[in-house]
Amino acid sequence: MTEAQERTRAGYDGVVELYASLFGGRLEDQPFSRGMVSTFAGLVRGSGNVRVADVGCGPGHVTGLLAELGVEAVGFDLSPGMVEYARRAEPGLRFAVGRMEDLPVADGAFGGVLAHYSVIHTPPAEVPELLAGLVRVLAPGGLFLVSFFAVEGGGEPVPFAHKVAPAFSWPVERFAELLVGAGLDPFARLVHDPRSERGFLDAHLLARRS
Template sequence: MTDPTTDPDFVRATRTSYDAIATPYSDRYPDSLAEQPLERALLAAFAEQVGAHSTAPVGDLGSGPGHVTARLHALGVPVFGVDVSPRMVALAREAHPHLRFHVGTMTSLDLPDETLGGITALYSTIHIPTDHLTAAFTEFHRVLVPGGHALLSFQTGDTDELMHLTERFGRDISLHYYLRTPETVEAHLREAGLQVRARVVREPVREEKRARAFLLVRRYGG
């Protein structure tokens, strides 16, 4: 088991902030894919790709309330959720008692090498500083089996930006949001030995203010 006291400052800040907002966040977003047909289609395509290349499980990294984990399970994918926030993990276990969730960080996964057939990281890399991004993706590469896939999504725009929020849902937090272009993220993926197979960008809908980018990634080789 990793020792939370040795985590970088940004990991500790993310954990503390999401613990503070876990209940209102889960109440507001019990299933953020319910009204997003494109995201559901991309998740289904990812599940098909994973099933075609491996029987190893998928790790849903930054699983939050657990709705993506549950959708992957419904698609027939062996899956478990990982989240940095113990409170989020507790709520996910309550909402989906038939599934497995545990506390962890994608920057230091408590998993052996080459054990995952796939990784989903939907809107969960946005709190990783850019100078730590290649290291996080190197961790993805380490735990993926050769031929394993990853699906990433993140808010995007024409330039890289940094936002800092000190309040959400009426709770005090301290969260950095790193908003990056697909090109920036792709460069860090390539540096970690992962190859992008597809890129999708959709425009904002409803209350969203920024476009959303989706990258389907594969680990090649042995």
């Protein structure tokens, strides 16, 4: 496990109850995010492989939403504390501890992979390896949805002091290029005004494995 991962795991293990109380809903107050997740789930349902990996699932709230949207969702998180909470909160679903670049599943197992603001703590140099690991578990033609904080224009990712662990905000085009490099074909995006005091945009990229 990398130094950044150890820091992130420890950070989230220390705020499980607080984080769940703040962000444990079904995205009811985030209509753009909910809309993209719903679109993603609908496409997965039509793909023939309805298994979805929710990577960086936290307290399991989005995993539960995915299940409500008709896919077979499995949650993975680096934080054992988050996984333990998710199992209590969503007892009918499966959750496991796992690193995104090395999930404990077979190649091509999933028809969809969701990374809902879960790549933001990964240092930019390590993101290609992370994406390669996620593509490994995605079936050919499978769907990938990633959401992250974004900045306008080009340039480099912008580090910022996230309250749990250091994080990065990305230029949208730059992140889309990384998806292409990982063997994905981005075909839809949504970028909208910020929800946080940091002033970053919110970005959602939807792609298909080539």
